[in-house]
Amino acid sequence: MAVETIQDVLELTRQLHANLANMLGRASREAQQERLRMLLDYLSLHERELSRVVALSEDDAQAASIHTWCTDYFDKHPFDPEALERIDYANMSTVGVMRSLLAIHDRIIDLYRYLATHAEVPSVEELLNSLLALEQHEAMRMVRDAEELEDL
Numbered sequence: 001m002a003v004e005t006i007q008d009v010l011e012l013t014r015q016l017h018a019n020l021a022n023m024l025g026r027a028s029r030e031a032q033q034e035r036l037r038m039l040l041d042y043l044s045l046h047e048r049e050l051s052r053v054v055a056l057s058e059d060d061a062q063a064a065s066i067h068t069w070c071t072d073y074f075d076k077h078p079f080d081p082e083a084l085e086r087i088d089y090a091n092m093s094t095v096g097v098m099r100s101l102l103a104i105h106d107r108i109i110d111l112y113r114y115l116a117t118h119a120e121v122p123s124v125e126e127l128l129n130s131l132l133a134l135e136q137h138e139a140m141r142m143v144r145d146a147e148e149l150e151d152l
Contacts, residue, residue, distance in 0.1 A: 010058040010066065011058070013111075014055050016081065023085070023089060039149055046142055057127070065123045068121060073115060087100055112131050112132035113132055116129045116132055
């Protein structure tokens with residue numbers, strides 16, 4: 001997918017969360033360890049909800065905002081969505097799963113932070129800062145909930 005506008009960024013992150021939700025759901029069905037299955041089920045639901053929220057953000061964004069160009073980030077930081085398909089969550093430890101997901105979320109956070117700091121239109125900056133805060137909050141929530149699961 002060519003990412004050229006903020007709308008493309010939103011679609012990319014929506015798809016990324018939806019794909020992660022599907023991958024984690026499949027991995028949960030394949031995982032042998034109960035604790036890992038529980039974590040993967042939780043994370044799958046979490047990613048599905050993030051996909052839904054990003055889609056709503058896209059629906060709510062002003063048309064002028066989402067058509068703003070943003071190719072420079074991807075010129076410097078190419079993104080390979082196919083690399084995600086090679087992640088074998090079903091055979092990872094719970095710590096490995098969390099490290100992998102946090103690395104993905106960190107990449108999204110870096111993207112939103114970069115785009116927000118380079119936004120020239122206030123409505124674009126506001127939208128990106130809102131999505132940045134959402135991703136940061138949800139990453140922290142994921143870690144907290146995963147740690148609680150480990151304590152069971």
